[in-house]
Amino acid sequence: xxxxxxxxxxxxxxxxxxxxxxxxxxxxxxxxxxxxxxxxxxxxxxxxxxxxxxxxxxxxxxxxxxxxxxxxxxxxxxxxxxxxxxxxxxxxxxxxxxxxx
Amino acid sequence: xxxxxxxxxxxxxxxxxxxxxxxxxxxxxxxxxxxxxxxxxxxxxxxxxxxxxxxxxxxxxxxxxxxxxxxxxxxxxxxxxxxxxxxxxxxxxxxxxxxxxxxxxxxxxxxxxxxxxxxxxxxxxxxxxxxxxxxxxxxxxxxxxxxxxxxxxxxxxxxxxxxxxxxxxxxxxxxxxxxxxxxxxxxxxxxxxxxxxxxxxxxxxxxxxxxxxxxxxxxxxxxxxxxxxxxxxxxxxxxxxxxxxxxxxxxxxxxxxxxxxxxxxxxxxxxxxxxxxxxxxxxxxxxxxxxxxxxxxxxxx
Numbered sequence: 001x002x003x004x005x006x007x008x009x010x011x012x013x014x015x016x017x018x019x020x021x022x023x024x025x026x027x028x029x030x031x032x033x034x035x036x037x038x039x040x041x042x043x044x045x046x047x048x049x050x051x052x053x054x055x056x057x058x059x060x061x062x063x064x065x066x067x068x069x070x071x072x073x074x075x076x077x078x079x080x081x082x083x084x085x086x087x088x089x090x091x092x093x094x095x096x097x098x099x100x101x
Numbered sequence: 102x103x104x105x106x107x108x109x110x111x112x113x114x115x116x117x118x119x120x121x122x123x124x125x126x127x128x129x130x131x132x133x134x135x136x137x138x139x140x141x142x143x144x145x146x147x148x149x150x151x152x153x154x155x156x157x158x159x160x161x162x163x164x165x166x167x168x169x170x171x172x173x174x175x176x177x178x179x180x181x182x183x184x185x186x187x188x189x190x191x192x193x194x195x196x197x198x199x200x201x202x203x204x205x206x207x208x209x210x211x212x213x214x215x216x217x218x219x220x221x222x223x224x225x226x227x228x229x230x231x232x233x234x235x236x237x238x239x240x241x242x243x244x245x246x247x248x249x250x251x252x253x254x255x256x257x258x259x260x261x262x263x264x265x266x267x268x269x270x271x272x273x274x275x276x277x278x279x280x281x282x283x284x285x286x287x288x289x290x291x292x293x294x295x296x297x298x299x300x301x302x303x304x305x306x307x308x309x310x311x312x313x314x315x316x317x318x319x320x321x322x323x324x325x326x327x328x329x330x331x332x333x334x335x336x337x338x339x340x341x342x343x344x345x346x347x348x349x350x351x352x353x354x355x356x357x358x359x360x361x362x363x364x365x366x367x368x369x370x371x372x373x374x375x376x377x378x379x380x381x382x383x384x385x386x387x388x389x390x391x392x393x394x395x396x397x398x399x400x401x402x
Contacts (some may be wrong), residue, residue: 087276094312
């Protein structure tokens with residue numbers, strides 16, 4: 001077990017002062033994966049940013065699980081669109097540059 | 102420093118109840134929250150204001166202090182002097198975090214700090230994490246000239262007051278983001294460091310236009326060289342190159358210089374091509390003799 005890569009759910013929840021049912025809920029909605037090691041639950045360090053984002057959405061903005069799931073899809077879409085826009089902006093710049101030549 | 106009307110930021114009347122304030126904040130936060138507006142600086146700064154307003158108005162103590170201060174705003178100068186005497190140290194989070202970026206309660210206004218002091222910051226949300234955790238990811242932008250990224254080079258960046266030296270690979274594209282592992286926030290109790298994400302903005306060059314790995318430029322040649330042929334010297338990003346001009350070269354015709362373009366990202370030694378478009382300069386201010394010769398030339402069939 002590499003303590004640098006996973007964090008115990010219990011520790012995570014007590015740090016953020018939330019009930020452990022939150023992470024279980026996220027798992028039930030298929031939004032995160034919880035690993036079980038020797039009877040204790042852990043989440044991967046790599047998904048920490050995502051979990052904390054979902055936590056903020058839930059506790060600060062009062063968004064429920066289906067809402068968090070939908071927002072997750074939308075954010076993925078926004079990310080794809082932003083990438084696409086960047087590519088298009090670069091292409092547009094090529095044309096603008098050439099009109100100066 | 103201007104007075105900030107926190108009530109109008111949240112769109113509530115001065116006598117709004119705690120519940121009204123909470124509701125107004127939540128409603129605005131759902132629109133402008135950084136988690137819902139990735140990479141949107143405007144939404145982030147709006148959220149900072151909303152967050153600051155909420156920080157003040159949702160706390161009875163802070164609200165009382167603010168209401169009193171607001172009334173005495175005409176004495177603002179004295180407050181400012183007092184604040185200056187206290188030498189406030191502005192809180193800098195200029196390099197926002199990745200993911201929950203700019204989420205910290207940092208960057209509160211001078212106005213806020215003048216009432217509540219420089220040390221008074223908003224809740225830190227999730228910026229501190231439990232033991233053994235990976236540190237926060239940082240996110241920053243770097244603006245470079247096209248010529249800067251022609252060669253792989255090292256550069257020293259200042260990230261949250263810490264200097265780090267990074268290698269910038271040649272051929273990086275405008276808008277490209279690279280990840281520098283382990284240069285984010287420190288891990289806690291043995292946790293790994295966070296990562297640093299740098300997004301590059303490459304400025305357009307006035308002489309060379311870049312399309313992926315190819316470069317384009319124009320070169321002026323005089324009419325006589327175009328007609329009779331000759332040689333010209335042109336600048337490439339790799340130094341000067343001698344070009345042979347074929348006789349009867351047409352205006353706007355283009356030649357390709359293989360391998361004189363832009364380096365291919367992360368493929369050492371591989372380059373795109375340079376396309377040179379000829380722009381033939383017509384002679385002007387012809388003297389009498391030249392005019393006669395041109396006339397003669399035009400009459401030869």
